[in-house]
Amino acid sequence: IAKQTGKNRYHLFDVHEDQSIQTQRETIEHIKQGLLQRQFVLYFQPQVNMKTGEVIGAEALIRWQHPERGLVYPADFLPVIDNHPISLEIGDWVIETALEQMTKWQHEDLDISVSVNIDAFQLQQPGFVEKLATALTLHPLVKPSRLQLEILETSALGEIAEALSTMNACIELGVNFALDDFGTGFSSLTYLKRLPVGLLKIDQSFVRDMLDDADDQAIVRGVISLANAFNRRVTAEGVESIEHGTQLLALGCELAQGYGIARPMPAEDIPSWVKQWRPDIAWKS
Ligand code: C2E
Ligand code: MG
Ligand code: MG
Ligand code: MG
Numbered sequence: 001i002a003k004q005t006g007k008n009r010y011h012l013f014d015v016h017e018d019q020s021i022q023t024q025r026e027t028i029e030h031i032k033q034g035l036l037q038r039q040f041v042l043y044f045q046p047q048v049n050m051k052t053g054e055v056i057g058a059e060a061l062i063r064w065q066h067p068e069r070g071l072v073y074p075a076d077f078l079p080v081i082d083n084h085p086i087s088l089e090i091g092d093w094v095i096e097t098a099l100e101q102m103t104k105w106q107h108e109d110l111d112i113s114v115s116v117n118i119d120a121f122q123l124q125q126p127g128f129v130e131k132l133a134t135a136l137t138l139h140p141l142v143k144p145s146r147l148q149l150e151i152l153e154t155s156a157l158g159e160i161a162e163a164l165s166t167m168n169a170c171i172e173l174g175v176n177f178a179l180d181d182f183g184t185g186f187s188s189l190t191y192l193k194r195l196p197v198g199l200l201k202i203d204q205s206f207v208r209d210m211l212d213d214a215d216d217q218a219i220v221r222g223v224i225s226l227a228n229a230f231n232r233r234v235t236a237e238g239v240e241s242i243e244h245g246t247q248l249l250a251l252g253c254e255l256a257q258g259y260g261i262a263r264p265m266p267a268e269d270i271p272s273w274v275k276q277w278r279p280d281i282a283w284k285s
Helices: 021-036 083-106 128-138 153-161 164-173 189-194 203-210 214-229 242-251 267-275
Strands: 040-049 055-068 069-072 113-117 147-152 176-182 199-202 231-235
Touching: 021 055, 040 113, 040 203, 040 267, 055 083, 083 113, 083 147, 083 267, 113 176, 128 164, 147 231, 153 176, 164 176, 176 242, 199 203, 199 214, 199 267, 203 214, 214 231, 214 242
Parallel strands: 055 113, 113 147, 147 176, 176 199, 199 231
Antiparallel strands: 040 055, 055 069
């Protein structure tokens, strides 16, 4: 599904191109080459507490630095490899790279949490927990509790039920889980009660429109009270303006991530961003 969202964005497919098996095969071949040639990078988007001003962490977001096409966004290649074994290689690479980056930051005295997006397919693989345990062992400077795994609420509904024991085993390693894009998946309350997730991330579509759309605001409000009732933390995605931040704070949501705070950036820009972040200007009123 092609959409021109920005001049730097390349879309692997557009309506004029046919999304055939052939194209998928080519894409997979390109991705394999890309992995070998180290064309993938993680960008990081800061997550802050709007009330205290604290920087609490950053979300790792994959980008494909394509030699001819420039920076390719995940929406343009992850769906093509959904449930394909290559997505597992990407998934492993993301976890290892995030841990490597956290180790580098530890050396620079920057101790922040990092959230990594995990898909259900990855979580369901036999050996996922062992692999994660090994990766953590190889990065002893990283406290496991500083690593958070984000899974989509939509995938959590079906497949994650079977992955419950895997999730619990990961939690025993010390890592945390968050439910991403929360509000888009209609989780039942009983279900949510059973899922060992410490954090709900309110989907950005509701946050974006909450200022003008009463229904979206009601959903935001609902997710916040749900999180409170279940003793889970809650964070808002897609916080694009001070107005969003102010209203979220008024509704009781303190944690936030969004362009209004910072855009995703290369890892090397994070330490200086953290240093220059002045919450007193933007968020305290
Ligand atoms: P997500 O995990 O919900 O990540 C948030 C997405 O929203 C990111 O897009 C981020 O750049 C964007 N965003 C953040 N703040 C704002 C804002 O204020 N306004 C708007 N309009 N957008 C904002 P990105 O990086 O293109 O990633 C899209 C999705 O791709 C992610 O959504 C996640 O589901 C998936 N993804 C990204 N990296 C990975 C990865 O390493 N592994 C897996 N499995 N999925 C990933
Ligand atoms: Mg996410
Ligand atoms: Mg999200
Ligand atoms: Mg999303």
